[in-house]
C-alpha cells in the first residue's frame with residue numbers, strides 16, 4: 258500500500274443522481290447545483306446495491322488511512338479531480354478519568370483538530386472543492402464563522418480557484434489570518450453569519466461566483482459524512498450509544514446520519530443507531546427550541562451570542578434535516594451556557610491533558626448535563642466531537658515569571 262493509493266488510482270463511481278431532501282425530486286448528477294428546485298438542500302444518491310457488490314470491509318481495511326478510503330461512497334468520480342492536503346483519519350481518544358469521576362460510561366472524543374487547517378471543515382471543503390474542480394467552477398464565495406473559510410481558502414488555492422470569504426467582524430483572529438494567508442480575499446462584516454450569507458447570495462447573480470454556503474452546495478455534506486463512516490469503522494463496524502455533536506448549520510450531524518443509513522444498506526452495520534444529540538449554546542439555540550416546541554423548522558434566533566463561535570448560527574437551511582435525525586434516532590437537542598463550556602474546557606485540559614475547542618467543550622458540558630438528568634444512561638458509550646484544535650482559539654494568558662538573576666525560592670514548587 259502506497260501513501261497516495263486512494264488519491265491516484267481510478268475506482269468505480271456509484272453516484273446516480275441528486276435528490277431534494279424535502280420533496281425527493283430527482284436532479285441530474287455531474288452539473289453545477291446549489292439548492293433544489295424547491296429551494297431545499299440536495300442529497301447525493303448512490304447505487305448502493307452496486308457499492309455492496311464492489312466493496313468489502315477487508316478491502317477498505319487494506320487502504321491508506323485517509324477519508325478517500327471510502328471513495329465508492331463519495332461523489333468525486335475521477336482521481337485527477339481530488340484536491341488533497343492529507344485528510345487523515347482522526348483518532349478516538351478515551352477520557353477514562355472523567356468517565357470514572359462522573360460515574361458514567363465510556364467518554365470517547367473524536368478529535369477532528371488533526372485534520373488539515375485544524376478542523377473538521379476540511380472534510381466538507383475538500384469534497385466541495387474537488388467537485389468544483391470537476392465541474393470547472395472558477396470562483397467560490399462563502400460566509401463563515403472562521404473554520405470553514407480557512408478550509409475553503411486552503412483547498413481552493415490548491416485547486417487554483419479564486420475565493421472570496423465573508424465572516425462576522427468578531428471572528429477569531431487566527432481564522433481571519435489563516436484565510437488571508439491561504440490565498441483567499443476575506444472581509445469582516447458587521448453582522449452574523451447569515452448576514453454574510455446574504456452578501457454571498459446576492460453576489461451570485463452580480464459577480465457570478467459559486468455560493469459555497471453550508472447545505473446550499475451538495476457536496477460538503479458528503480465530506481462530513483466520512484465522520485460517520487470512519488467512526489463506525491474505528492468501532493469495529495459498530496456505532497456508539499450516543500453522539501454529541503456541536504450543531505451550527507448541522508452538516509456533520511446530517512452527514513453522519515446519512516452515513517449510517519448507507520452503511521446499513523451496503524451491509525456493513527445493522528439497524529442499531531446512535532442517539533444523535535444536537536448540542537448548542539444557550540445564547541444561540543434555535544434547534545433546541547424547535548426540538549422542544551415539537552416543530553419541523555427553526556425560526557431565526559435573535560441576538561445570537563456565545564464563546565463557541567462555530568455554533569453561533571442563528572438560522573440553518575437544513576433545520577428540518579437536523580431535527581429529523583435527532584428525532585428518528587431518539588436523541589435530543591440540548592443547550593449549555595458559556596460558563597459550562599469554559600468549565601468543561603478547563604476540566605478536560607486539567608484532568609485529561611486534552612485541549613478541546615469551545616464547541617467541543619460544549620459537547621462535554623452537554624454530556625455531563627445529560628448524564629446528571631438521566632437522558633444519557635450510566636452504561637452508555639458516548640462519542641463527543643471535538644471539531645477543531647483547541648489551539649485555534651485565544652487561550653488564557655499565563656503571567657507567572659521568574660527572574661533568573663534573583664535567588665529562586667524552590668520551596669514554592
Ligand SMILES: Cc1ncc(COP(=O)(O)O)c(C=O)c1O
Nearest residue numbers: 404505506507508509567616644
Ligand atoms: C469548531 C466547530 N464546531 C462546530 C461547528 C458547527 O458545524 P456544523 O455546521 O456541521 O453544524 C463549526 C462550524 O463553523 C465549527 O467551526
